Amino acid sequence: MQNKKLVNGRSEAVVDPDDRGLTYGDGLFETIPVRDGQLCLWNYHMDRLLDGSRRLGLPEPPLSLLREEARYLVRDIEKAVLKIIYTRGSGENRGYAPPSRPLPTRVLTLHEPPKQTVGNWFEGVEVNICKTRLSSQPALAGIKHLNRLEQVMARGEWRDQGVAEGLMLDENGLVVEGTATNVFVVQSSALVTPALDYCGVEGVMRRRIIDLAPELGLRVEHRGLYPEELGDVDELFLTNSVIGVWRVRSVAKSTIAQGHIANRFLERVAQDSLVPDQVMRTLDLPK
Amino acid sequence: MQNKKLVNGRSEAVVDPDDRGLTYGDGLFETIPVRDGQLCLWNYHMDRLLDGSRRLGLPEPPLSLLREEARYLVRDIEKAVLKIIYTRGSGENRGYAPPSRPLPTRVLTLHEPPKQTVGNWFEGVEVNICKTRLSSQPALAGIKHLNRLEQVMARGEWRDQGVAEGLMLDENGLVVEGTATNVFVVQSSALVTPALDYCGVEGVMRRRIIDLAPELGLRVEHRGLYPEELGDVDELFLTNSVIGVWRVRSVAKSTIAQGHIANRFLERVAQDSLVPDQVMRTLDLPK
Known part of the structure; x- marks a missing residue:
């Protein structure tokens, strides 16, 4: 699953070291199974992401864009785990104060299914x-x-x-x-x-x-x-x-x-x- | 203070989206004032970083390397804040279990002093x-x-x-x-x-x-x-x-x-x- 990553839609897929997701854990994530190219329980995951964003005061996540990017990554994938991370982005300044106009970061990464014994x-x-x-x-x-x-x-x-x-x-x-x-x-x-x-x-x-x-x-x-x-x-x-x-x-x-x-x-x-x-x-x- | 960043010694300074610092906040940080090219209370900061690493079960931070990288960034700097982030690195697998042989990530970023009224x-x-x-x-x-x-x-x-x-x-x-x-x-x-x-x-x-x-x-x-x-x-x-x-x-x-x-x-x-x-x-x- 090399190169199966997107950060803000880019396949270079790297994160700014000032991103508040890294500096403070200021964000959310979802772990979504992929089965035959389908995103399992997508709506449940997006409901939780919306709820979490409201609770943390993050801008509403762009659900249709996330879906489009997710589908791009999982097409032709039989089984995998898609992880979505949604952070408050890089700050205006260093410091805990949330920026008044945050530009959130979205990270999508695809992973092999975990190896579990039957x-x-x-x-x-x-x-x-x-x-x-x-x-x-x-x-x-x-x-x-x-x-x-x-x-x-x-x-x-x-x-x-x-x-x-x-x-x-x-x-x-x-x-x-x-x-x-x-x-x-x-x-x-x-x-x-x-x-x-x-x-x-x-x-x-x-x-x-x-x-x-x-x-x-x-x-x-x-x-x-x-x-x-x-x-x-x-x-x-x-x-x-x-x-x-x-x-x-x-x-x-x-x-x-x-x-x-x-x-x-x-x-x-x-x-x-x-x-x-x-x-x-x-x-x-x-x- | 553009481009005043080092990630694992590289000035490209980007973080892997799988880094556990981002995915779980699995790491530590220090915020160190810089005054006339000097790193203030460096030993106090490194003591705390060592202690934190022990508490989280992170490999001992490479103090002399950190000092070398820090000095490289702050030479000729009159006043700034140097932030050091030290994470458990990217995981062997997705999942909370800490990798048995972690390769920690070190992030050094230099920031303008905060604007505070006298x-x-x-x-x-x-x-x-x-x-x-x-x-x-x-x-x-x-x-x-x-x-x-x-x-x-x-x-x-x-x-x-x-x-x-x-x-x-x-x-x-x-x-x-x-x-x-x-x-x-x-x-x-x-x-x-x-x-x-x-x-x-x-x-x-x-x-x-x-x-x-x-x-x-x-x-x-x-x-x-x-x-x-x-x-x-x-x-x-x-x-x-x-x-x-x-x-x-x-x-x-x-x-x-x-x-x-x-x-x-x-x-x-x-x-x-x-x-x-x-x-x-x-x-x-x-x-």
């Missing part, structure tokens, strides 16, 4: 609990901004490839999300997922799962979960745009109950994510 | 109190990392040029720092400054002031300050590398007592910061 879908995943906590910041909670050191620190806590993800807790010790995934629990007829009012990222796949819950006869509850509660749930699964859905087999070596709801969701979202073909063939996909 | 030194400054709070994250507190959205949001709260700085509170409502400055209070023979164990940036000028305190017969206390307390202090002042010291005249329109300790500190640090000549001439500078 066992993550077939057998479920082992996860651990990270020591790094998520700090509480209502002004930034939910949006996919570029300040991601907490996730970097948390993901740096383990190198064991047998551990697929780490759960992150908030200051009160409640599970909020994985380093790169959202968390769902099935308990009786409830689908429980942590509220993201104080920390966490509102994943596009999380929103899709919530939208699909009524079809599966589930009512959605937003609340935090203590790690101790996870031993008593009917099912626990993780979601993000790229993986779709992973059932969790164990948390910090403690076994988690297995059900079939996670797979019902996986069937519904597989075509909008990068679930491997070998897994796709075993699913009862919607026609 | 009244900020002569008469002291008006400050307000920001609505944006600092979140509590002990893993990142104190270091000057690239995740600066809280400061950007806080600095975006006002445009009134009569307000020179905004104080930021922690979750408990205690004053921690300004958006780009540290805070000191004089009370009897104590110099009080907030501890930075849960949030805030340990400014180089803050450390310098703490080191100088015994010379002025002051003992240093680290504790948070409620905004209501500020009305009862003997003096309140702000510090950073570039401005040196600013006395505070009022906080949210409430008058603050004035003393002469702030100016004693200013005299001692003026030559290590970008205090304007017009102000310098009025100070009793050390010989």
Whole structure:
């Protein structure tokens, strides 16, 4: 995927060292799966980018231009991940004050699909609990901004490839999300997922799962979960745009109950994510 | 100051859009005043950069190379601000996991000194109190990392040029720092400054002031300050590398007592910061 990059529409694709995306993490990003030249859940991603821009006071992103540039990069691409970064651009002056007339920067880069073992879908995943906590910041909670050191620190806590993800807790010790995934629990007829009012990222796949819950006869509850509660749930699964859905087999070596709801969701979202073909063939996909 | 940039030693000075400094804010920075071709408080800045690198698990920064590159940029420069950014470089893969063998990126950019009215030194400054709070994250507190959205949001709260700085509170409502400055209070023979164990940036000028305190017969206390307390202090002042010291005249329109300790500190640090000549001439500078 060499040279599959565009920065403000140019294929030279380099970023000004004064760009506020670099100097302050002053911007947003989206990670969008590409399947047979199609941009999966594009509208969900653009909704979140719009919402994040409003929250940060960034100019409204040029959605049709982004779509045009994205399509240019992904034409003839079978499977990939398209990353879009949208920053406040280079400042009028050095300093935190946002420029009165920002000229945002848009960065589009295309990446190989991550190499994941199919066992993550077939057998479920082992996860651990990270020591790094998520700090509480209502002004930034939910949006996919570029300040991601907490996730970097948390993901740096383990190198064991047998551990697929780490759960992150908030200051009160409640599970909020994985380093790169959202968390769902099935308990009786409830689908429980942590509220993201104080920390966490509102994943596009999380929103899709919530939208699909009524079809599966589930009512959605937003609340935090203590790690101790996870031993008593009917099912626990993780979601993000790229993986779709992973059932969790164990948390910090403690076994988690297995059900079939996670797979019902996986069937519904597989075509909008990068679930491997070998897994796709075993699913009862919607026609 | 066009073309006064170096990225990994190259004067083309552009950054890879996959650099983790941009994608995650995965790095550190220093803002160093330049005075008559000299890099002010260089060792303090490099100490902090080393400490930050250890905290983030970045490879040790190449201090002698940084010094060489910095000197190349600032030779013949009378007054400027040199910014050094040091990131974890481009990743082996997309994703939060830090690469096992990172190749850090170093970015050096030279900027005009900020335009500040001399009244900020002569008469002291008006400050307000920001609505944006600092979140509590002990893993990142104190270091000057690239995740600066809280400061950007806080600095975006006002445009009134009569307000020179905004104080930021922690979750408990205690004053921690300004958006780009540290805070000191004089009370009897104590110099009080907030501890930075849960949030805030340990400014180089803050450390310098703490080191100088015994010379002025002051003992240093680290504790948070409620905004209501500020009305009862003997003096309140702000510090950073570039401005040196600013006395505070009022906080949210409430008058603050004035003393002469702030100016004693200013005299001692003026030559290590970008205090304007017009102000310098009025100070009793050390010989």
